[in-house]
Amino acid sequence: MKTTSGTIIFSLCVVTFVIGVHQTMTYGIAYSYFIFMISVGLLFLYRYRKSKHKEQEEQAKSAPKRKKKN
Numbered sequence: 001m002k003t004t005s006g007t008i009i010f011s012l013c014v015v016t017f018v019i020g021v022h023q024t025m026t027y028g029i030a031y032s033y034f035i036f037m038i039s040v041g042l043l044f045l046y047r048y049r050k051s052k053h054k055e056q057e058e059q060a061k062s063a064p065k066r067k068k069k070n
Helices: 004-027 029-062
Strands: none
Touching: 004 029
């Protein structure tokens, strides 16, 4: 999936994970747990959108081509 929205979602996933690691080292896991959950949620969203995009491409390739009637 090479769309702008996919790139943004994956980038936000990585950024929130890095922020979560920093917060864990600074304050502890209890204060950064929600940041990790946001990161995991964004990763699930990215994977879901990627699989849907792949399914749509496969359906478009496997769809029979219609013949034009004269």
